[in-house]
Amino acid sequence: MNRREPSFINNLLFRDYRFIFLVWIITSIVCGVLKYTRGSYNNFSIFKNLFWHAIHQLPLYEHYPKEYSDVTHYGVFFSSVIFPFALVPDIIGVILWVTLSTWFLFYAIKRLPLSRNEHLFVYLFCVMELFNSLASQQFNVGIAAILIFSFFLIEHKTDFWAAFFIMLGTFTKLYGIMGLAFIPFSRNKKRFLSSCLFWSVIMFFFPMLYTSPDYVLTQYHSWIIDLIEKNSLNQFAYYQNISLLGMVRKISGCSTYSDLWLIIPGIILFCLPFLRVKQYRSQSFKLMILASTLLFVVLFSTASESGTYIIAMIGIALWYVKTPSQTTSLNLTLLIFAFFLTGLSSSDLFPVEVRKTFIFPFALKALPCFIIWIKITYELCFLNFCLKEGIPRAEEDRMLVPNDNNEIDIVLPCYNPPTNWQETMHENIKQVFKYFPDKVFHIIVVNDGSSINMDEAEIEKFRTIMPKVQLISYTEHRGKGYAVRKGAEYACSSLMIYIDWDFPYDKESMRAVFEKLEEGYDIVVATRTNSYYPNIDLNTIRTYISVLTRILNWIVLGIRYSDVRRGFKGMNRKGKDLLLKTQINHFLFDTEFVYLASRKRYMHICSTRAKLRESVDFTFMDITAFGREIINFIRIAVK
Structure with missing residues (x-):
């Protein structure tokens, strides 16, 4: 089936992985330098001090106005992740943080079973959202990489390391727990779950090596309380809850209903495609599940911010290059809609008045993502991916050829x-x-x-x-x-x-x-x-x-x-x-x-x-x- 790829993809320069990688790395370095020179790297300061507060066994989830604004919402184990960047001067730490995050995401996407043109399209489609995400210095780029790389590792039967990355994302920002959605694709589910338990124990107790057991237990309890309070504060926040949940709540202006009225139907829709076990033989089907997962984790979280949408935009790009649907004009229209309303609405390329009056107050950045996620869910439930790829029936695929040579x-x-x-x-x-x-x-x-x-x-x-x-x-x-x-x-x-x-x-x-x-x-x-x-x-x-x-x-x-x-x-x-x-x-x-x-x-x-x-x-x-x-x-x- 011929894929729909913009004409500039055929340009020799844009067909070179090295050039695209250079674009991504330069984007991250420029972002890091700008943030440092302007003194606007508050989130990195939060991360860095999370490590030092843990070392000195200070409360992690309290305000420290002399060091940074806001409060950290990352897990205790994140102090172990951030410590190399906390040991160097801020300018080096900021640049290394955003650059290594970018490299990890680039590498994770590169490992997906896509053609060269499909890879390059994903890279180019997401570059603007990448810059927007890097500007916040948060872990969203890393979360996107963790989900993608864990999918790749499960596909390659390396469940032990897939479990490591899933638990890394979970113990850092909870988003990583969505990697458990790929359990049906594991060939050895008991071993995969055992690996998750193993890494959970390691990551739970590891901070005790440089703090103390009582301190870690207290901070985990504080983290849970902090997340509950943060969820409540996010409901009508201007720069938070940019999700399907936030869009419905902010447009309706109603604060009395529970988000579960949206979350439970969303979970049901998300899980329905997993019932089509025979489609698991299709690589495109599983990649579409990955795309659905990347969108779901953003759409159904009150913690979603503008920078979180690097995760969703990769999901949209994967959908566009792997969908077997023949509605080319509709797919292209939705892609352009997402690129402008989701990808550009947080940048200076979008009219300021429109952003301040409509986009952020009503969380409209989530609208194209939600429409595309519904289309992905429909396609996963009703299209025959195996037929499109010419995959033989399961019984033929498993057939053994007897050998009568003595x-x-x-x-x-x-x-x-x-x-x-x-x-x-x-x-x-x-x-x-x-x-x-x-x-x-x-x-x-x-x-x-x-x-x-x-x-x-x-x-x-x-x-x-x-x-x-x-x-x-x-x-x-x-x-x-x-x-x-x-x-x-x-x-x-x-x-x-x-x-x-x-x-x-x-x-x-x-x-x-x-x-x-x-x-x-x-x-x-x-x-x-x-x-x-x-x-x-x-x-x-x-x-x-x-x-x-x-x-x-x-x-x-x-x-x-x-x-x-x-x-x-x-x-x-x-x-x-x-x-x-x-x-x-x-x-x-x-x-x-x-x-x-x-x-x-x-x-x-x-x-x-x-x-x-x-x-x-x-x-x-x-x-x-x-x-x-x-x-x-x-x-x-x-x-």
């Missing part, structure tokens, strides 16, 4: 094996051949730079005992992940497994993996049975590390199959291609492999229970390797 490559990484390892390997291979007479196996052994029991004589002995087994050898020890990838490069069959050279799992476990591969799964993950710990001799430290690893895989990485480091996986060619894209050379390559696979919608993954053979020996990871794997885990988490 040829299987087995990759055996080997490092510093024990004496007479050749006889042990040969016996295990014979047992595999005997147990699976219907299979044709190609064995690939990878010598990962072994320094013992792998000299020329040992290799010659190997070739004598197993002449048909392929041996790949290199002199430098690179790690198990590197060895497995090296073996996979030589694998030619349609199916492949990798397992430790001594075949530590029983034959029934191998059969279960083969059967799943034949059913058509791209990757089969062998996980431990419940008898793993009682049946093998593991010391306490290793046991704790193993359990902790599984917890971190589930909470931080969102891997459904958290028990991934068993060194036993099966895959077809599609899975092997992904394996070859892994980068970690040591033990956590298993984790990286399953993590990357779990983020691919087209990858079909399953798990089987694997039982260890008796008398299996395990080596213990030394402290150096343990530290290295911690670094590797962080590398995976930030991918």
Whole structure:
């Protein structure tokens, strides 16, 4: 479907991300400099002193007229966010605050699944509202970025970090709690909610590290009271309650009704599209949900100010580039209406008398946003986004393609094996051949730079005992992940497994993996049975590390199959291609492999229970390797 894009988008200069980024950054720097030189950076002074008041354990939600006007309405945890900017001179703090906020929003939008022209349109459409928001030095730009980035992270199955940003926004200005609207898009809702609980606990208690428990508890109580009082004061405030709630109240002039008469129907309308579960397969549908969320959080809050509308304007831009509706002229009319009445009404480009007489007194800045939000809600409820994108039916999308090829490559990484390892390997291979007479196996052994029991004589002995087994050898020890990838490069069959050279799992476990591969799964993950710990001799430290690893895989990485480091996986060619894209050379390559696979919608993954053979020996990871794997885990988490 052809998108409606202004002609200037086709100009080469405006098609350059670097140029648009430069425009945004220059806008933020100019705004910061102007605010400082004019001495009109009151909100930044509030933020800065929030940190110092917390350090000195002074009440946060009281007036300090000698330092700034007004009262802070941000959460206690915000003192932890603002502290780097409070430690530097004001001119540097103001400029850094607005510039980093701008960068974060630019980056968040850039991560959305939009085309180049769609990205650039969003950036250019919002630039005026960006300047208006930066002029207030508030956290609205950051809130917009948090909501967008949390949506992106959930889409990429990084729920742990999505929860971090959602809770960051919640503990700062409450607006961030709207990120919970994206829970239906999470593949692992229990883990997502657990992550939210985890970060909530961290952010609740963190300020106690530099204050005291009694102080923090008292200030949280004061914050709640402050927000309730602020909500009451906002009802007819000239520069506050610029929302749907404020527009209705200010036009009607009535103060006796409750905002719940508007909020409850609004919540119902907002939630209705989430009932269309089959539409979740459409990227445009989910982006429209994001647009609806960005508008809802502004329209139904009495705390909405002029600078808050950077959040809503991004929602409008996303709607315009992703709506599947064919009402082009109506969409364009609404877009222009929003650009002028919402985007320009707070600037000097709009007639002063109109602003003072109509726009602010009646909160008319919310009118175009409300009309567009109603249209978005209608489209989300009734249009078929999947049909527009040509997405197949769900049952076809999940269909597995059976694999009837009986040829299987087995990759055996080997490092510093024990004496007479050749006889042990040969016996295990014979047992595999005997147990699976219907299979044709190609064995690939990878010598990962072994320094013992792998000299020329040992290799010659190997070739004598197993002449048909392929041996790949290199002199430098690179790690198990590197060895497995090296073996996979030589694998030619349609199916492949990798397992430790001594075949530590029983034959029934191998059969279960083969059967799943034949059913058509791209990757089969062998996980431990419940008898793993009682049946093998593991010391306490290793046991704790193993359990902790599984917890971190589930909470931080969102891997459904958290028990991934068993060194036993099966895959077809599609899975092997992904394996070859892994980068970690040591033990956590298993984790990286399953993590990357779990983020691919087209990858079909399953798990089987694997039982260890008796008398299996395990080596213990030394402290150096343990530290290295911690670094590797962080590398995976930030991918």
